[in-house]
Every structure is written in structure tokens, then in C-alpha cells.
Amino acid sequence: MRSKIFVLISSVLLIILLQTTLLEYIKFNSIKPNLLLVFIVSVALLRGNIEGAVTGFFAGLMQDIVSGKVIGFYALLGMYLGIAIGSVNKRLYRDNFFVALVFSFVASIVYESVVYFFGVFLKGQTDFIYSFTNIILPEAVYNMAATVIIFFIVMKIDDRIKKSNKSSRKY
Amino acid sequence: MVRLLKKKSFLIVLVSLILIVIMGITSTRSSKLGWFGNLLNSVVSPVQKALSSSGHKVDSTVSFFKDSKAINDENEKLKQRVDQLEKENDSLKELKTKNDLLIEALDLKNQLKQFDYISANIIAKDPGNWFNVFTIDKGSNDKIDKDYAVVASKGLVGRVMVAGPFSSKVISVIDIDSTVSGRLTKTRDYVEIKGDLSLRDQGLCKMYNISPDVDVAVGDKVETSGIGGIFPKGIAIGEVTEIRQINNELDRYAIVKPVVDFRRLEDVFVLKSKN
Structure with missing residues (x-):
């Protein structure tokens, strides 16, 4: 349990650091992928809705603090994302790459549309078509590419945790 | 009460409510919850600083090799430009002395002379794709506070949105909230x-x-x-x-x-x- 929390906190910190610094240099058409979202989707798919919700909450809170406009918005959104994806995962092959790709694509579109609505639309920038084709859609595609890497890493960590759980139960 | 707390849906609603209240508190301009963000940012900002400067170094080394031909061309152009500017400069110097005299006559004060310039580096950008907020490596320890104007050598960049002890966040003029x-x-x-x-x-x-x-x-x-x-x-x-x-x-x-x-x-x- 304790090691699980440690892994969660350190990976979220690592991702937020990458997200705010080095990802600037791999921008494509001034769009960067959202690694935190991909991480939440991967964890929720592999570990279910409770851990998905905790990861989403924590990752969102970090994003709130680092982006600094309002605290709580991304935390709430991340938590709901984790719950939603974690709840559907029981009916699917959870460690299937293709499922993860589709989920991260759909989740990106829904998540960024919500961010657009509350963070942009309500402030008077009402051109949704532009935002969708120029920000949301390219980011979703980019997130799919990032899923390949992050989902693989999360899957490896997940295997480790499962193994150590089994061996600790033996005694 | 304990049994209620163990219910998942109840927990979700409770956390949601708490977060909505926090959002309400922090969205006002004079929120008291700033210390919470400052705490984490003080931990994170040195690492961000190291990462962005290393990223920038790699980027500039790569572009050094990429750009050498372009730089040669540019050098030629710049030499011509220097000649041209020197000429202009002479005539401008004349104008400047005239201007100084006129300003003194009118007793106008240069507003920007009342300010100290604190130099800072950009160490992180916004994690998402929607906003143009960035983090700089100076904060309230260097006597920077909220709503201070931020400029670059040429002109206006934005204003300080939040000031933590070691870093602060700057909202640029091209951000949709500015x-x-x-x-x-x-x-x-x-x-x-x-x-x-x-x-x-x-x-x-x-x-x-x-x-x-x-x-x-x-x-x-x-x-x-x-x-x-x-x-x-x-x-x-x-x-x-x-x-x-x-x-x-x-x-x-x-x-x-x-x-x-x-x-x-x-x-x-x-x-x-x-x-």
C-alpha cells in the first residue's frame, strides 16, 4: 500500500515536471500532449475506478497548482475521468493496447471539451469549431501516441505490484 | 457517520463539494489559499529550472548545426544593416539632444525611471494547451508581488498572477484571460x-x-x-x-x-x- 502511494506520487511529479518543461520542445503545431490525462486513463484502465479516481484527483490537483488559475478544477475533472474510465474497464480486456488507445482518444476529446467550456467558452471565446480542429483534435491524436509509451510503463509497474502482492501473501 | 464515509458514492459527492468550495475561494482575487500552491511550487521550481535549462541547451545545440548556413546569410544582411543603422543613428542623436531639451522644458518625467528592473528566467510553461501562463524563477523573496508588470527588452510581456517565495506565475498579454x-x-x-x-x-x-x-x-x-x-x-x-x-x-x-x-x-x- 505504502509503496503504491509512493509510486503514484513520484510518477505524477515526474510527469508534471516533464509536462511543464521538456514537452515545450516537442510541440507539434504548438500543441503538446497531455501526459497526465494519459496517465490517469492508463491507471484507471488497469487498476479500476477507486485507484483511477485517486490518481485523477491527485494528478489534477498538481496541475491546478502548477497552472495556477483556480485550485480544484482539474482535480475534480481528473477524479471524474478516473471514475468513469475505471468503471467501464471491468467489461473489457484491460491490458489490450487497442482499448487503451481508443479510450485515451475519447477521454482527451471529452476532457478538453469540458476544459474548453469552463475555461474558454464562458469567458467569451465562442468559436468552438476552431478550438476543436486546432487544439482538441490534434491533442487527442498526440495523446494516443503518448499512450503507447505511458500505458506500457504503467502496465509494467502494474505487473510488479501484482507480483509483489502475491509473494507477500504466501507466508 | 462512519458507515456513510465508507460508501463510495458518498465520498465522491463529498470530495466534489469540497473541491467546488475551494474553487470558489481560490477564484476570487484575494484568496488565502495561496500558501498551499506555494508550498508545492517551491519544491518543484528548482527541478523545473534545471530541466528547462538543459532542454534549452539541447535545443540550442541542435539549432546551432541546423542554422549555420542561415546564419551566414544573416550575417551579410546584418552587416549591411549596421551601416544603414549607423547613418540613422547619427541623425537620431541629433534629434535626441533636441528632444532632451524640449522634455526638460516641458518638465515631463520619464515614468519608467521610477522602477527597478528585476531580471528573471522562464522555467516552466502551462501544462495544458489552452493558456499562456508561465513560471519565472523569482518570487516574493526577491520582493516580487502580485500584479507587477513584466516586460522583455522590447516591450510588455504581461503581469505577475501569483507570487510564491521562489517562483511566480506570469500571465502573458496573449492569454485569453488577459x-x-x-x-x-x-x-x-x-x-x-x-x-x-x-x-x-x-x-x-x-x-x-x-x-x-x-x-x-x-x-x-x-x-x-x-x-x-x-x-x-x-x-x-x-x-x-x-x-x-x-x-x-x-x-x-x-x-x-x-x-x-x-x-x-x-x-x-x-x-x-x-x-
């Missing part, structure tokens, strides 16, 4: 400069509230007006590149190209008033 009161340098008319989502990618912003009798033309310079008390008067913002009319004269806006190139921005100055 509004700056400006004025046209030529005619002294007040206008409003706002960020716009579709122009942001090209590093441009919008100019609103142009009253119908104002004569705006492409190439007009815009500077800060000093109204509102955040930005001191007379900092260059940009240049009008296009005027768009929606229906009639009353309903028009202009597109402004800021003097600062936000994609290549690395060092900025925070303006701190001396008194």
Missing part, C-alpha cells in the same frame, strides 16, 4: 488589448473598444495607457497589423502584433516601483 488598457501612440486614444484563442498561436492579440471617431491605420504603435494601475504608462505593446470590420465603424477590432516574440521568450524583467 486584458490590458492601451493607447495609440500616434493619436493618444484609449483602446483595450485582449488575448484571443485563434490568434494566440501566431503570437498575436486583439484590440477592442476602438471608438468610431478614432483614425486607426495598419502600422500604428500601441503602448500601455497607465489606466488601472497595474501597468505603468508608456510601455510598448505592439503594432497594428490588420483592421477588421464586422458590420460598421462601431463594430470593429484590430489585430495587434506584440513587439515581444512569445515563442522565443526566455528572459524577462519584472518592474518594481522604487517607493
Whole structure:
């Protein structure tokens, strides 16, 4: 349990650091992928809705603090994302790459549309078509590419945790 | 109560409610929860600093090899430009001495002389794709506070949004949440400069509230007006590149190209008033 929390906190910190610094240099058409979202989707798919919700909450809170406009918005959104994806995962092959790709694509579109609505639309920038084709859609595609890497890493960590759980139960 | 707490759906609703309350508290301008964010940012900002500077180094080494031909061409052009500028400079020096005399005669004070320039580096950008907020490596320990104006060598960058002990967040003029009161340098008319989502990618912003009798033309310079008390008067913002009319004269806006190139921005100055 304790090691699980440690892994969660350190990976979220690592991702937020990458997200705010080095990802600037791999921008494509001034769009960067959202690694935190991909991480939440991967964890929720592999570990279910409770851990998905905790990861989403924590990752969102970090994003709130680092982006600094309002605290709580991304935390709430991340938590709901984790719950939603974690709840559907029981009916699917959870460690299937293709499922993860589709989920991260759909989740990106829904998540960024919500961010657009509350963070942009309500402030008077009402051109949704532009935002969708120029920000949301390219980011979703980019997130799919990032899923390949992050989902693989999360899957490896997940295997480790499962193994150590089994061996600790033996005694 | 304990049994209630163990229920998942109840927990979700409870956490949601708490978060909504926190959002309400932090969205007001004078929130008391800043220390919470500052705590984490103080831990994170040194690492961000190291990471961005190493990333920048790699980037500049790569572009060093990529650009060497372009640099040669540029060098030629620059040499010609230096000659041309030296000529211009001489004539400008003449004008300057004349100007100094006139200013003294009018007893105008240069507003920006009342400020200290604190130099800072950009160490992190916003994690998402929607906003143009960045983190700089100076904070309240260097006597930086909220709402201080941030400039680059050429002109206005933005203002400090949150100031932590070791880092602070700056909202740039091309962010959609930023509004700056400006004025046209030529005619002294007040206008409003706002960020716009579709122009942001090209590093441009919008100019609103142009009253119908104002004569705006492409190439007009815009500077800060000093109204509102955040930005001191007379900092260059940009240049009008296009005027768009929606229906009639009353309903028009202009597109402004800021003097600062936000994609290549690395060092900025925070303006701190001396008194």
C-alpha cells in the first residue's frame, strides 16, 4: 500500500515536471500532449475506478497548482475521468493496447471539451469549431501516441505490484 | 457517520463539494489559499529550472548545426544593416539632444525611471494547451508581488498572477484571460488589448473598444495607457497589423502584433516601483 502511494506520487511529479518543461520542445503545431490525462486513463484502465479516481484527483490537483488559475478544477475533472474510465474497464480486456488507445482518444476529446467550456467558452471565446480542429483534435491524436509509451510503463509497474502482492501473501 | 464515509458514492459527492468550495475561494482575487500552491511550487521550481535549462541547451545545440548556413546569410544582411543603422543613428542623436531639451522644458518625467528592473528566467510553461501562463524563477523573496508588470527588452510581456517565495506565475498579454488598457501612440486614444484563442498561436492579440471617431491605420504603435494601475504608462505593446470590420465603424477590432516574440521568450524583467 505504502509503496503504491509512493509510486503514484513520484510518477505524477515526474510527469508534471516533464509536462511543464521538456514537452515545450516537442510541440507539434504548438500543441503538446497531455501526459497526465494519459496517465490517469492508463491507471484507471488497469487498476479500476477507486485507484483511477485517486490518481485523477491527485494528478489534477498538481496541475491546478502548477497552472495556477483556480485550485480544484482539474482535480475534480481528473477524479471524474478516473471514475468513469475505471468503471467501464471491468467489461473489457484491460491490458489490450487497442482499448487503451481508443479510450485515451475519447477521454482527451471529452476532457478538453469540458476544459474548453469552463475555461474558454464562458469567458467569451465562442468559436468552438476552431478550438476543436486546432487544439482538441490534434491533442487527442498526440495523446494516443503518448499512450503507447505511458500505458506500457504503467502496465509494467502494474505487473510488479501484482507480483509483489502475491509473494507477500504466501507466508 | 462512519458507515456513510465508507460508501463510495458518498465520498465522491463529498470530495466534489469540497473541491467546488475551494474553487470558489481560490477564484476570487484575494484568496488565502495561496500558501498551499506555494508550498508545492517551491519544491518543484528548482527541478523545473534545471530541466528547462538543459532542454534549452539541447535545443540550442541542435539549432546551432541546423542554422549555420542561415546564419551566414544573416550575417551579410546584418552587416549591411549596421551601416544603414549607423547613418540613422547619427541623425537620431541629433534629434535626441533636441528632444532632451524640449522634455526638460516641458518638465515631463520619464515614468519608467521610477522602477527597478528585476531580471528573471522562464522555467516552466502551462501544462495544458489552452493558456499562456508561465513560471519565472523569482518570487516574493526577491520582493516580487502580485500584479507587477513584466516586460522583455522590447516591450510588455504581461503581469505577475501569483507570487510564491521562489517562483511566480506570469500571465502573458496573449492569454485569453488577459486584458490590458492601451493607447495609440500616434493619436493618444484609449483602446483595450485582449488575448484571443485563434490568434494566440501566431503570437498575436486583439484590440477592442476602438471608438468610431478614432483614425486607426495598419502600422500604428500601441503602448500601455497607465489606466488601472497595474501597468505603468508608456510601455510598448505592439503594432497594428490588420483592421477588421464586422458590420460598421462601431463594430470593429484590430489585430495587434506584440513587439515581444512569445515563442522565443526566455528572459524577462519584472518592474518594481522604487517607493
